[in-house]
Amino acid sequence: MKTLPIIIFGIAALAQWAAPLAQIWTHEQTLAKGTLIRLKCVAPDPYDPLRGRFLAVRPEQDQADVPAGMKVERGMHVFATLITRADGLATISQLSLTPPTSGDFIRLKTRYAYDNKATIEWPFERFYINEKLAPEADKWFAENIRTAQGIIAEVRVLNGRAVLADLSLGGKPFREILKERVK
Amino acid sequence: MxxxxxxxxxxxxxxxxxxxxxxxxxxxxxxxxxLDDSTSGVGQIVMGALGALLIGAGLIAVIGYNWDDFSRPVRLLFAFLPLLAAQIASFRVLQRGDAAAAWVRETVALLQALATGACIAIVSQIYNLGGEWPDFLFWWMLLSLPLVWVLRSQAVAIFYLIAIATWSVSQIETGRAWHDSPLLYPLLLLGLLPWWPGWPPKTALSVSVRWVMTISAIFGLCSAAVFVCEQSDRFLSFQFETAMWLWTLTAAAFALFPLNQAAFEEPTRRKPQVVLGSLWLLGYGLAMTNHEIGRDILMGVSRSIKLPWCWGLLIVLILFVLHALRRRRWAVLSLSSIVILPLPSWLTMNAMNSVSQSMLSLPSWLATLHLAAIGLTLIVLDFSGRRGAPRFGALLLSVLIILRMADSHFSLLAKGVGFIVVGIAFLAFNLLMSRRRRPSTLPAA
Incomplete structure (x- = not known):
């Protein structure tokens, strides 16, 4: 048996494990130790051919102020400092090119900048759902997205990384609401 | 064989x-x-690949259902168990080396590639990871590439070639960094080098892989051309024409791609890069015979010549031309030279620093003369007893005459009569060739 193919195969097999495991590790860390922030969302979407049904999660805030002297270009990675308002919902207070020394922040991409405002791309956009619950989830999303309380995305944030943990309405988790509706 | x-x-x-x-x-x-009974037939390989594809697609569909009732660790187990099983099967096949049947090798390699994709998919589903499908495809194809090298799998190579072309097309968007754009395509294609030609050089590529590779390269390199045009100036005038000349340089490089002696002697249909490159060059040449299109192409040339990608293509093309000259590939050389027909006008306009009507019309006249010369040469070669293609030559001349007449200011009546004359001449020539080719009857025993 030749050694080189076996070595290459071994490296490839390890890489095939390492890529998803690295994702799992960082996301588990964020879910376990991250700060919970809540963001108000808009608009649904239905399907990914490889990963199944999902709800498109778009936080309401899609722009942030660019501090004077900071040059923002399209597709640039920036750090957004988050503050929690009196109503418990999070919002971006400022953008910076380096990670802030204190507080919660998310690393995100900018789309374009105009008039000292940058359009931002949140690092989460999909909430995958069970195929059986998907039609009901679509209805629920449509019914509640424009209500005053709105649908809230619960996101765990740690060291700039964000993981979408759940969706909720009126403090009740999304899956619980759906299961009750399907009964 | x-x-x-x-x-x-x-x-x-x-x-x-x-x-x-x-x-x-x-x-x-x-x-x-x-008869070599140790090698697997195409049918066996196809059936094996189909089986692996069905299992892989089934896995992905099962994942797509999203098993809400199971905990995260259990769902992660669903992701890693098929991958582990596929890896063990591949390792067993690798251990058997040449003793393993080709269809088994193909099946386990494809299965492992699909299990890798399914594993990444389920992890990104469980953690609601963002990112578009091209990002997912990129990592999937890179993680599958070593399987092509070690298991020498054609099925995974085809998957990789389709994936890199799809990824490149999806990345044409202004503002992307070069390493996240179709400019990465040549490097991704080079990723197959350890498999082809491999070391030490193994057997030649199968015809199906050659076709997929050529079509993949067309999409990948043409995406790169579009990307550099958009990147240079979003509001660039004659953007399509600029990209078109870059595509034509690519087509010429395809037609002239260096061949070794064995490949040189193969029939043309087994060389898709020559077939598709030549077809594009012919179409481009015929289109250029139209005065307006010729002018637009000239504008495209003057803009694309400023792009580094264009200079890269020109350098590659010059190297390929030198190689083709050494191999005396006159047919493809004459066809590929169509690509440089706008250059005399461009050089004159640059030297004189002015634009004249005659210079704008020159590419169109040169294309007409060049194609007519090719058509006539193909006929004359056959009549002088050498290898030619008289029917193709006649067809080329007929198409040229029709195009030039359509482009002219003759009356409808004159054009109609012209078409009839060309039609009759074409049929007569066909008849003449049939009589010339008719095999002589065998003498009586």
Whole structure:
């Protein structure tokens, strides 16, 4: 048996494990130790051919102020400092090119900048759902997205990384609401 | 090749009975072209690949259901168990080396590639990871590439070639960094080098892989051309024409792609890069015979010549031309030279620093003369007893005449008469060629 193919195969097999495991590790860390922030969302979407049904999660805030002297270009990675308002919902207070020394922040991409405002791309956009619950989830999303309380995305944030943990309405988790509706 | 040998072995007994070959000759032929039963047939490989594809697609669909009732660790187990099983199967096949049947090798390699994709998919589903499908595809194809090298899998190579082309097309968007754009395509294609030509050089690529590779390269390199045009100036005028000249340089490089002696002697249909490159060049040449299109192409040339990508293509093309000259590939060289027809006008306009009507019309006239010369040469070569293509030459001349007439200011009546004359001449030529080619009858025994 030749050694080189076996070595290459071994490296490839390890890489095939390492890529998803690295994702799992960082996301588990964020879910376990991250700060919970809540963001108000808009608009649904239905399907990914490889990963199944999902709800498109778009936080309401899609722009942030660019501090004077900071040059923002399209597709640039920036750090957004988050503050929690009196109503418990999070919002971006400022953008910076380096990670802030204190507080919660998310690393995100900018789309374009105009008039000292940058359009931002949140690092989460999909909430995958069970195929059986998907039609009901679509209805629920449509019914509640424009209500005053709105649908809230619960996101765990740690060291700039964000993981979408759940969706909720009126403090009740999304899956619980759906299961009750399907009964 | 085995199918040809099988056919020969099936025919030999009848030929012996009919007295076409002696028993001695038949034995020699059998020894010269033996049947190799150790290699798998195409059918077996296709069935194996299909099986692996169905299992992989099934896995992805099962994942897509999203098993809400199971905990995260259990769902992660669903992701990693098929991958582990596929890896163990691949390792067993790798251990067997050349003793493993080709279809088994193909099946386990494809299965492992699909299990890798399914594993990444389920992890990104569980953690609601963002990112578009091209990002997912990119990592999937990179993690699958080593399987092509070590298991020498054509099925995974085809998947990789389709994936890199799809990824490149999806990345044409202004503002992307070069390493996240179609400019990465040439490097991604080079990723197949350890497999092809491999070291030490192994057997030639199968015709199906050659076609997929050529089509993948067309999409990948043409995406890169569009990307550099958009990147240079979003509001660039004659953007399509600029990209078109870059595509034509690419087509010429395809047609002239260096071949070794064995590939040189193969029939043209087994060389898709020559077939598709030549077809594009012919279409481009014929389009350029139109005065307005010729002018637009000239504008495209003057803009694309400022792009570094264009200079890269020109350098590659010059190297390929030198190689083709050494190999005396006159046919593809004459066809590929169509690409430089706008250059005399461009050089003159640059030297004089002005634009004249005659210079704008020059590419169109040069294209007409060049194609007419090719058409005539193909006919004359045949009549002088050398290898030519008289019917193709006549067809080229007819199309040229029709295009030039359509482009002219003749009356409808004159154009109609012209078309009829060309039609009759074409039929007459066809008849003449049929008579010339008619095989002479065998003398009576």
């Amino acid at each position: 085995n199918s040809h040998h099988r056919w020969l072995h099936e025919q030999l007994p009848q030929w012996e009975r009919d007295g076409i070959v002696t028993a001695e000759n038949a034995r020699s032929l059998r020894q010269r072209h033996p």
